[in-house]
Amino acid sequence: MRRGIPAAAVTLGLTLALTACSGSGNDTSGDPTSQATGDGAGGSLVVWVDETRQGAVESAAAAFESENGVDVELVLKNFEDIRADFLAQVPTGEGPDLTVGAHDWLGELTTNGVVAPIELGDKTGDFEEVAVQAFTQDGQVYGLPYAIENIALIRNTALAPEAPATWDDAVAAGQAAGTPYPILVQTGTEGDPYTYYPLQTSFGAPVFVQNDDGSYTSELALGGEPGHAFATWLQGQSQAGVLSTDITYDIAVEAFKNGESPFIVGGPWMLEQFADLELSIDPIPSAGGMPAQPFVGVQGFYVSAQSDNALLANDFLVNYIATDEAQLALYEAGSRPPALVSAAETASADPITAGFAAVGAEAVPMPSIPEMGSVWAFWGVTQANIIAGTTEPVAGWDKMVADIQGAIGS
Amino acid sequence: MPTHPTLADDATDPGGTTDGPPGTAPPPRSGGRPRRDREPVRPGLLAKIALMAVVNALGVFGVLAAWREGHVGILVSMLVLVLAADWVYFSRRTLPLKYVLPGLAFLLVYQVYVVGYTGWVAFTNYGDGHNSTQADAVSALLMQNERRVEGSATYPLTVVERGGELGFAIVEDGEARVGTAEQPMAVEDGATVDDGRVTQVPGATVLERQEVLARQSEVTDLRVALSDDPNDGSVRTQDARTGFVSVPSLTWDPDAETMTDVTTGTVYHATSDGWFESDDGQRLAVGWRVMVGLDNFRTAFGDERYAGPFVKILLWTFAFAILSVVTTFLLGLFLAITFNDTRLRGRRIYRTLLIFPYAIPGFLAALLWSGLLNRSYGFVNQVLLGGAAIPWLTDPWLAKASVLGVNLWLGFPYMFLICTGALQSLPGDVLEAAKVDGAGALRTWRSVTLPLLLVSTAPLLISSFAFNFNNFTLIYMLTNGGPRFADASVPLGHTDILISMVYSVSGLDGTAAKNYGLASALSIVVFVIVATISAITFKKTKQFEEIN
Numbered sequence: 001m002r003r004g005i006p007a008a009a010v011t012l013g014l015t016l017a018l019t020a021c022s023g024s025g026n027d028t029s030g031d032p033t034s035q036a037t038g039d040g041a042g043g044s045l046v047v048w049v050d051e052t053r054q055g056a057v058e059s060a061a062a063a064f065e066s067e068n069g070v071d072v073e074l075v076l077k078n079f080e081d082i083r084a085d086f087l088a089q090v091p092t093g094e095g096p097d098l099t100v101g102a103h104d105w106l107g108e109l110t111t112n113g114v115v116a117p118i119e120l121g122d123k124t125g126d127f128e129e130v131a132v133q134a135f136t137q138d139g140q141v142y143g144l145p146y147a148i149e150n151i152a153l154i155r156n157t158a159l160a161p162e163a164p165a166t167w168d169d170a171v172a173a174g175q176a177a178g179t180p181y182p183i184l185v186q187t188g189t190e191g192d193p194y195t196y197y198p199l200q201t202s203f204g205a206p207v208f209v210q211n212d213d214g215s216y217t218s219e220l221a222l223g224g225e226p227g228h229a230f231a232t233w234l235q236g237q238s239q240a241g242v243l244s245t246d247i248t249y250d251i252a253v254e255a256f257k258n259g260e261s262p263f264i265v266g267g268p269w270m271l272e273q274f275a276d277l278e279l280s281i282d283p284i285p286s287a288g289g290m291p292a293q294p295f296v297g298v299q300g301f302y303v304s305a306q307s308d309n310a311l312l313a314n315d316f317l318v319n320y321i322a323t324d325e326a327q328l329a330l331y332e333a334g335s336r337p338p339a340l341v342s343a344a345e346t347a348s349a350d351p352i353t354a355g356f357a358a359v360g361a362e363a364v365p366m367p368s369i370p371e372m373g374s375v376w377a378f379w380g381v382t383q384a385n386i387i388a389g390t391t392e393p394v395a396g397w398d399k400m401v402a403d404i405q406g407a408i409g410s
Numbered sequence: 411m412p413t414h415p416t417l418a419d420d421a422t423d424p425g426g427t428t429d430g431p432p433g434t435a436p437p438p439r440s441g442g443r444p445r446r447d448r449e450p451v452r453p454g455l456l457a458k459i460a461l462m463a464v465v466n467a468l469g470v471f472g473v474l475a476a477w478r479e480g481h482v483g484i485l486v487s488m489l490v491l492v493l494a495a496d497w498v499y500f501s502r503r504t505l506p507l508k509y510v511l512p513g514l515a516f517l518l519v520y521q522v523y524v525v526g527y528t529g530w531v532a533f534t535n536y537g538d539g540h541n542s543t544q545a546d547a548v549s550a551l552l553m554q555n556e557r558r559v560e561g562s563a564t565y566p567l568t569v570v571e572r573g574g575e576l577g578f579a580i581v582e583d584g585e586a587r588v589g590t591a592e593q594p595m596a597v598e599d600g601a602t603v604d605d606g607r608v609t610q611v612p613g614a615t616v617l618e619r620q621e622v623l624a625r626q627s628e629v630t631d632l633r634v635a636l637s638d639d640p641n642d643g644s645v646r647t648q649d650a651r652t653g654f655v656s657v658p659s660l661t662w663d664p665d666a667e668t669m670t671d672v673t674t675g676t677v678y679h680a681t682s683d684g685w686f687e688s689d690d691g692q693r694l695a696v697g698w699r700v701m702v703g704l705d706n707f708r709t710a711f712g713d714e715r716y717a718g719p720f721v722k723i724l725l726w727t728f729a730f731a732i733l734s735v736v737t738t739f740l741l742g743l744f745l746a747i748t749f750n751d752t753r754l755r756g757r758r759i760y761r762t763l764l765i766f767p768y769a770i771p772g773f774l775a776a777l778l779w780s781g782l783l784n785r786s787y788g789f790v791n792q793v794l795l796g797g798a799a800i801p802w803l804t805d806p807w808l809a810k811a812s813v814l815g816v817n818l819w820l821g822f823p824y825m826f827l828i829c830t831g832a833l834q835s836l837p838g839d840v841l842e843a844a845k846v847d848g849a850g851a852l853r854t855w856r857s858v859t860l861p862l863l864l865v866s867t868a869p870l871l872i873s874s875f876a877f878n879f880n881n882f883t884l885i886y887m888l889t890n891g892g893p894r895f896a897d898a899s900v901p902l903g904h905t906d907i908l909i910s911m912v913y914s915v916s917g918l919d920g921t922a923a924k925n926y927g928l929a930s931a932l933s934i935v936v937f938v939i940v941a942t943i944s945a946i947t948f949k950k951t952k953q954f955e956e957i958n
Contacts, residue, residue, distance in 0.1 A: 091541055108924075110554060112541035113541065113554075113696040121652055121654055244786070248784075306546070308626075310627070311650055315651065373921055377921030381892075388804070
């Protein structure tokens, strides 16, 4: 039940009358005058948000409500739950009209037919290209982007005054700083391929072959010589004591916060913890000689394919969320650079944001094709095993590629 | 609300004694007239009416809410439940049901329905690509394949109504054009253009924002042809402020159940397995849910990549479940006997302390332990073992031992509690008799105490076995199935049990395409295993009872 009925008002007649008015959209017999009351009869927009985004969306919704005389109902959900719940609830007709989401869900959402295309019209050019690209599939845009996130090298300027040019420089600078860890890269026993991706791309081993327009094919590209070079390098770094599977996210963040390392590879979500450090955001140093390109994740809003309020939903997104105000409010809430170019410029007054944005400009969108799920399953564990020394790099890497191929093929 | 004509006759105590004094036949009725003069209204009856009023109010509320949300299933079941409750509690002939109904209602809703639904899903292909009905798949495909004409303009748009039909008024090159679903866009000289927007059209009304919102699905579904040539596309809008030109690339023929790609002419037929497929095997992206019979069960046992890991996981699942029950029971029993000894001081404090692991939620405890057992930073290695680097969770055998150890820590207090209860309810005369017969402590324990104890605890041991057989939480939180099998080509590991394997195989953990049908089918297989073992064990434990 999405809306409670005040108990005092529960009478059969009233409810029947309301039902007749707020019918399923095909019912047009309602008298328009009774619908302009803004009690949901003229449409009420249900938006799923997570805790971080709640306040920002609320303020955008307030303007929208007063101008259109409709209710915007925010439903607070865990970000982790939104994807599965959206898939399950949209077909029942009980889902939201809009939800926040990440662009890498796109493949799954379109395959299941739960998300509707959005026509950005002339506004397309107002967004960062990578952001619109990330939400594009087959030439259709399926989400309104609001933030771009990617990892970069976070440097503690008190311990390392200069940005390192290469991975080896970074390790040398870290060792010269005399801290317990030369550089922190979160790994864990199951690996963290997302964080390791820029290091992998610096060997020229992207995960999938990319088309000219930036979209991904399902053809794997992480095998072969470049992949072997990366795997061998991983083993060498762990033997040198630079990388370790014991470094989990929590341990890495804690260590950097306590000044135990000059460098950490991480994203804007860590910054809250480092409030009292002098930081600089630099490009991730290349380990294999090629540019180290991290994944870009784009966050945005999806419209449900079964929404009875498609018009309201699109209006809200295109004319209220795609504004500097709303995008900056969302930026304040999540400290990720906005997807709207003008808002991003405003936000870039902050050197930290500008630093992440600069790295993001050179990055690649994370694949949103459904095959990606099969890659994650083997990718991280293989890297972790190579680092832990339980797997021989070249053979392990080849087996991983074969396993992924088998999982995609099945 | 149905009421009973002879309510006042129906005098039931709150305690629910029989209708009328025991041993006497109910008084004969005289012409059906209530005999109020003879039988005063009892407070119990008033209480019953008040309670039933609350139940009915809740029921009516539920029915209305379901009506508003358009849930036919919930509405009907609520109605049936409320009517059944009224009939049971106001009728004189339903005495046994008066006791059984609440439990029965909850059993139906929470158990039978859920199990039935799982069983139904097992025979469908519900999962990624088959998420909903054919109608939803068709509308999603049409939506995804209606493309904006490359390089076409966007127009400031107004929604109008002419002759009872909705239409769009757009401004192109400073000229107003108006059209409806039937009539393509045509120049309208008499229209007023204000601030780049049409504000008035002769012979038509311009709809206010609120009126547009009230008819929004009509507005978003409306397509107004740009000209007489259909290839020019048609104007549509998504926000009733701007219009753009689009052409559909797929068309749907509901009679033949085919999708046709208008650009290439390819025809896609609906197949029996829930896809639109062309003759040369091309598929459209979105499918729908259909019944697939036993396919899921075939898939479950048909993928040879899983053959090796499956056997290992099955063996480990049995080992894990049996060893968990045995170790927790033995430790719980040992402590129960220890703290049952009257010579021990401060027994209450010890007993309270022993409940602690049981009082900490399993989710949390497993997570805490995974931190405590971290190879380099965990409390166990760092503090207790002085900096040893023992791979508690990353070595295959040690990980298995750790899982059992954590489960022992989580589970022994429960066994301690039930054993304490069972020990305290042992009949003293039997033990006395054993002593008189000259049995020693050990012999008394083996031949008297333990069998008597097992009579009352055996069913609980079986339920503990069933619980641990499916103890997904512990595995997921503590090791997530790791360490991985080095020789398998599937993302499974040494501490995976059947249920966490199901979670991975059916893609619910995100490592493959989600397949709820397969997950349900495998759950049924797991259920069959657990049910069989439980049934056999229950039969076996009957022999303990012959001791009494």
